[in-house]
Amino acid sequence: MSEEQIEQQIQEKGLTAPRITPSHIDSKVKHVYYHSPLAAIDPEQAMDEKTYQTLRCLTFCTIVLENGFTVTGESACASPENFDPFIGKEIAYKNAREKIWQLEGYLLKEKLYQADLDKQF
Template sequence: MNDHTIEQEIQAKGLTAPRVTPADIEANIVGEHYFTASQAVEAVEGCVHEIGKSPDWGTLQLLTFCVLVLRNGFTVPGESYCADAERFDAETGRNEARKDAITKAWPLMVYALKERLAGQA
């Protein structure tokens, strides 16, 4: 079941109490940033590596990060992992990392809604 199907089911049942919707999540995102672990390591000036070991660039390229910036400035990270370089696709990695970040944003936004509702009581 995807978010759209679940949303249709909720509306069909007439569940109209205040809640967080997929549209609310999307509307709360003001920025998104994507990078791989290898890009992060390269970006760090004077990056210190464990003595006697150099980074395995091939492996680091298989880990994709997404950082969502929410309207209030809070950041939510998401990750996507790939075990096989032959199967790695940058766009898929970004999509999966974003999906992971969205999953992490849900409880934060539900908590914020609950706080607002408690303040109104």
């Protein structure tokens, strides 16, 4: 089930407690960068074909959040014959974005906890 489908179900059920939404996650993303380890390797450096193919199929995504914090995701293709750069970027982005959910979920829980503490005083 996609994030959007889950959010739709939550809304249809009338659930209104504080929560993180897909649009909230998207609002935190300031910049997205993709990296290939091959870009950092000197072309003059000797490398066997197997190593080259392994590195060619590896994609990293770095997301810079609005506060300057970064999260990363990666995608590695097991078979070089199946490697598609677009799919690699999509998977790496999805993996990095999932980390934002964890961070924002923790932050919301902490805010709710602190609000409960504040009510005690």
